[in-house]
Amino acid sequence: MSLSTDDVKRIAHLARIRVDEAEAAHYQTQLNGIFRLIEEMQAVDTAGIEPMAHARDLQQRLREDAVSEADRREAFQAIAPQVEAGLYLVPKVIE
Amino acid sequence: MQWETVIGLEVHTQLTTRSKIFSGASTEFGAAPNTQACAVDLALPGVLPVLNKGAVERAIRFGLAIGARLNRVNVFARKNYFYPDLPKGYQISQFELPIVEAGELPIQVGEGDKAVTKVIRITRAHLEEDAGKSLHEDFHGEDGKPLSGIDLNRAGTPLLEIVSEPDMRSAKEAVAYARALHTLVTWIGICDGNMQEGSFRVDANVSVRPKGSDKFGTRREIKNLNSFRFLEQAIEYEARWQIERIEDGHEIVQATVLFDPDTGETRMMRTKEEAHDYRYFPDPDLLPVKLDEPWIEQVRAALPELPQQKQARYQRDYGLSAYDAVTLTASREMADYFEATLAAAGVPAKLAANWVMGDLAAALNKEGLAIGQDRIPPARLAGLLKRVDDSTLSSKLAKEVFAAMWAGEGEADAIIEAKGLRQMSDTGEIERIVDEVLAAHPKSVEEFRAGKDKAFNALVGQVMKATRGKANPQQVNELLKKKLAG
Numbered sequence: 001m002s003l004s005t006d007d008v009k010r011i012a013h014l015a016r017i018r019v020d021e022a023e024a025a026h027y028q029t030q031l032n033g034i035f036r037l038i039e040e041m042q043a044v045d046t047a048g049i050e051p052m053a054h055a056r057d058l059q060q061r062l063r064e065d066a067v068s069e070a071d072r073r074e075a076f077q078a079i080a081p082q083v084e085a086g087l088y089l090v091p092k093v094i095e
Numbered sequence: 096m097q098w099e100t101v102i103g104l105e106v107h108t109q110l111t112t113r114s115k116i117f118s119g120a121s122t123e124f125g126a127a128p129n130t131q132a133c134a135v136d137l138a139l140p141g142v143l144p145v146l147n148k149g150a151v152e153r154a155i156r157f158g159l160a161i162g163a164r165l166n167r168v169n170v171f172a173r174k175n176y177f178y179p180d181l182p183k184g185y186q187i188s189q190f191e192l193p194i195v196e197a198g199e200l201p202i203q204v205g206e207g208d209k210a211v212t213k214v215i216r217i218t219r220a221h222l223e224e225d226a227g228k229s230l231h232e233d234f235h236g237e238d239g240k241p242l243s244g245i246d247l248n249r250a251g252t253p254l255l256e257i258v259s260e261p262d263m264r265s266a267k268e269a270v271a272y273a274r275a276l277h278t279l280v281t282w283i284g285i286c287d288g289n290m291q292e293g294s295f296r297v298d299a300n301v302s303v304r305p306k307g308s309d310k311f312g313t314r315r316e317i318k319n320l321n322s323f324r325f326l327e328q329a330i331e332y333e334a335r336w337q338i339e340r341i342e343d344g345h346e347i348v349q350a351t352v353l354f355d356p357d358t359g360e361t362r363m364m365r366t367k368e369e370a371h372d373y374r375y376f377p378d379p380d381l382l383p384v385k386l387d388e389p390w391i392e393q394v395r396a397a398l399p400e401l402p403q404q405k406q407a408r409y410q411r412d413y414g415l416s417a418y419d420a421v422t423l424t425a426s427r428e429m430a431d432y433f434e435a436t437l438a439a440a441g442v443p444a445k446l447a448a449n450w451v452m453g454d455l456a457a458a459l460n461k462e463g464l465a466i467g468q469d470r471i472p473p474a475r476l477a478g479l480l481k482r483v484d485d486s487t488l489s490s491k492l493a494k495e496v497f498a499a500m501w502a503g504e505g506e507a508d509a510i511i512e513a514k515g516l517r518q519m520s521d522t523g524e525i526e527r528i529v530d531e532v533l534a535a536h537p538k539s540v541e542e543f544r545a546g547k548d549k550a551f552n553a554l555v556g557q558v559m560k561a562t563r564g565k566a567n568p569q570q571v572n573e574l575l576k577k578k579l580a581g
Contacts, residue, residue, distance in 0.1 A: 056382065
């Protein structure tokens with residue numbers, strides 16, 4: 001499989017990354033290189049092998065259900081661009 | 096043409112853990128904005144999620160309660176989208192390997208004695224984190240541009256998203272399923288079920304097709320229904336709308352819609368083309384979750400008797416109808432109350448069931464109280480039932496005693512004594528009154544002898560009146576018949 005410039009632009013849009021035409025062409029070449037690598041790996045017969053969800057064959061450690069975090073709103077909001085009434089302010093979102 | 100509605104539900108249940116799914120911040124409802132949003136919830140650089148054992152345990156509880164498959168290895172994935180109440184730019188959820196798959200929940204369809212059981216299949220249930228809340232109030236920047244306020248207290252609250260198969264065929268069935276699910280998750284204590292606070296949120300996938308067709312129509316998804324009434328209204332409106340569109344020659348376009356409770360209508364939010372492409376992939380910050388057998392068995396052993404098990408037992412051991420059994424198991428509190436009353440009274444189960452579902456439920460309803468907040472503890476109601484069962488009280492007198500008990504006047508026997516409500520059983524006394532009534536109403540006696548049955552009822556009424564309702568109506572009937580025949 002290979003990507004078109006439009007695919008690259010769509011992916012960039014979904015990730016909210018601005019790319020111009022030259023960059024889109026550049027990334028298209030790079031991404032298609034990665035796809036060729038994936039194709040090579042897919043040629044390996046993996047029938048009967050359980051897929052791994054993580055590169056390390058370990059299992060998730062679990063935390064006891066207890067509240068351990070104190071309120072640090074003041075410290076966090078001191079570094080926020082804009083706050084009011086305890087809220088973080090962001091450009092208005094309309095869906 | 097006859098149409099059929101096809102419905103599947105996705106329900107987001109907020110789990111009852113004290114702390115969040117990936118951080119140690121509190122999940123308590125109603126705190127001041129952002130006072131329960133820690134560095135992990137805010138996605139500050141360098142933080143890592145650590146999974147809450149309590150959330151996993153609750154998912155296991157649910158899986159066992161619906162007879163589902165528990166995936167011994169399940170995996171968290173990132174669901175990518177941008178929204179200001181989601182600081183990481185992705186929601187940690189489960190995608191390819193959810194913790195729970197392929198379960199079932201039986202529901203009752205239809206009313207009263209005609210109710211039948213239908214099994215709704217549950218495709219999957221997966222763990223995920225909730226997002227924060229956006230407040231679109233009147234905030235403005237220095238340049239006058241409108242701003243939204245973000246409260247991240249809810250960000251990271253554990254959710255179990257429960258997805259059903261498209262097995263429901265009417266709004267009523269969808270509501271019955273949602274209610275049964277609500278009963279179950281509160282029953283096993285994994286969710287507080289508070290719909291006003293958003294602890295139990297329902298999305299409905301609705302499509303229509305010609306009756307008898309085995310192909311599904313194109314569906315539209317109604318988002319965020321937070322009451323059973325809205326769920327029913329929204330599905331009914333949506334199904335009607337889809338049928339009209341098709342009959343007018345249009346095609347249904349897959350879309351997400353919102354329900355407006357003020358107008359009772361659904362309106363489009365976005366079409367499939369505008370839908371998010373979430374680009375799921377396994378979250379490298381979290382390792383696969385493994386469930387071991389001893390843990391699963393420990394959770395199983397701690398499960399209470401489930402509503403569906405109780406329903407079966409009530410029908411089998413107590414001879415109650417399916418409808419009664421479902422009504423009595425609408426909540427764990429209700430079932431506990433019924434069982435405690437029955438145990439203390441030692442009367443036929445149907446009598447106890449009728450009082451719990453009837454007079455008690457009505458009295459609670461009237462004052463907007465839930466069972467458990469009632470004024471009459473089970474042992475006290477049992478005292479009343481005993482007096483109904485041994486015929487000390489007629490049903491009319493029993494209602495009077497109940498009202499007095501509800502008003503806080505104490506035990507049934509004390510009320511009966513104090514108010515002189517005991518049903519008259521002294522035959523001599525009743526006989527005397529019957530004679531008096533017959534003497535005072537010669538016209539009715541004549542009419543009865545002339546073949547007018549109505550006259551007999553009038554005489555019974557007079558006796559009951561004279562005894563202020565305390566005579567046993569059956570006894571009065573017999574005595575009157577005897578005397579009139581003689």
